[in-house]
Amino acid sequence: MRLAVNLVHQGAGELARAAEQSGYAAVLAPEGYRSDAASVLGLVAGVTRRISLISGVMQIPGRPPAMAALTAATLDSLSGGRFRLGLGVSNPDVSAGWYGVPFAHPLERTREYVDIVRRALDGEPVTHRGDHFDIGGPAPLHLLTERRSGRLPVLLAAVGPLNLRLAGEIADGWLGVFTSPETVTEAVAQIRKGRGTDDLGDFEVLPSLPTAVADTPLEAADLLRGQYVYLMGIGDPDRNFYCSMARSMGYEAELATFLDRFGAGDRPGAGAALPLGFIDRTALIGPVDRIADRMRAYADAGVTTLGVMVSAAATGLEGRLAIVDAAARALERSGTAD
Numbered sequence: 001m002r003l004a005v006n007l008v009h010q011g012a013g014e015l016a017r018a019a020e021q022s023g024y025a026a027v028l029a030p031e032g033y034r035s036d037a038a039s040v041l042g043l044v045a046g047v048t049r050r051i052s053l054i055s056g057v058m059q060i061p062g063r064p065p066a067m068a069a070l071t072a073a074t075l076d077s078l079s080g081g082r083f084r085l086g087l088g089v090s091n092p093d094v095s096a097g098w099y100g101v102p103f104a105h106p107l108e109r110t111r112e113y114v115d116i117v118r119r120a121l122d123g124e125p126v127t128h129r130g131d132h133f134d135i136g137g138p139a140p141l142h143l144l145t146e147r148r149s150g151r152l153p154v155l156l157a158a159v160g161p162l163n164l165r166l167a168g169e170i171a172d173g174w175l176g177v178f179t180s181p182e183t184v185t186e187a188v189a190q191i192r193k194g195r196g197t198d199d200l201g202d203f204e205v206l207p208s209l210p211t212a213v214a215d216t217p218l219e220a221a222d223l224l225r226g227q228y229v230y231l232m233g234i235g236d237p238d239r240n241f242y243c244s245m246a247r248s249m250g251y252e253a254e255l256a257t258f259l260d261r262f263g264a265g266d267r268p269g270a271g272a273a274l275p276l277g278f279i280d281r282t283a284l285i286g287p288v289d290r291i292a293d294r295m296r297a298y299a300d301a302g303v304t305t306l307g308v309m310v311s312a313a314a315t316g317l318e319g320r321l322a323i324v325d326a327a328a329r330a331l332e333r334s335g336t337a338d
Contacts, residue, residue: 004027037056062099069121073121116128121151210282211323
């Protein structure tokens with residue numbers, strides 16, 4: 001198993017250089033309320049030399065496929081062939097509320113989108129007449145970006161069984177978040193169904209986990225509560241992925257308390273309502289040796305690269321750099337390093 005670091009835009013260059021020096025395989029740039037992925041990865045491309053760059057993720061409703069392909073080709077060229085394109089369909093509230101794009105038929109839209117992007121990255125003129133995208137005509141999509149030959153890997157963010165099977169069928173990897181080892185095992189089973197084989201070959205299994213280092217799990221979990229509040233408070237709680245995960249893990253009563261406090265504007269109280277068990281099952285928390293034990297569980301579940309979300313902890317740049325170092329030491333102690 002390898003490590004990746006999930007960046008924040010503040011101090012992204014310093015964090016990426018530290019991860020590269022510590023032997024990390026990749027950096028991921030998320031896309032959300034604070035920053036876009038392409039800008040951060042453009043910066044990182046200029047200050048690193050070896051580490052892979054992954055958009056984690058570029059949101060499908062936020063970009064027409066032509067712009068996603070052009071952005072991917074540019075980042076790949078600037079980085080000397082180190083870019084990997086992570087894509088995600090987002091969620092109904094963000095898709096409609098931010099980008100004005102209806103969320104209907106997400107699997108079909110993803111399939112068409114990836115097909116257009118792949119063909120464009122192959123350098124061919126692209127004309128496409130589909131149910132969701134109409135590309136071409138007098139000016140077909142044709143990228144002239146000079147980049148290294150070879151297929152640029154595409155990774156898909158996916159949650160449900162059908163989405164995971166689609167990732168197995170059409171993508172080169174899966175991007176997950178806030179997943180337990182048990183959830184990874186279930187996801188890998190669905191990915192195998194999509195690929196039609198038990199042998200995943202070079203398929204990337206890459207979940208990213210909130211990470212905080214402290215003497216006890218509770219102290220570390222407290223550093224992550226703000227991030228959980230932020231993500232679990234996005235949009236309608238009936239459609240929110242993180243709220244659904246809490247329900248599926250048996251934390252229905254605690255979630256109800258969380259939502260009551262969040263709805264009343266009490267964000268600290270909402271964070272305090274989240275049980276330690278929920279955070280512990282979906283994050284890397286505690287001292288280095290304990291995190292090493294958790295890493296072994298994820299490796300056994302089929303993870304090929306484990307994302308370390310330094311972006312989740314309530315700390316500054318020095319604290320995030322310390323997490324990068326601690327996670328590297330934990331991987332070494334885990335005995336799972338590739």
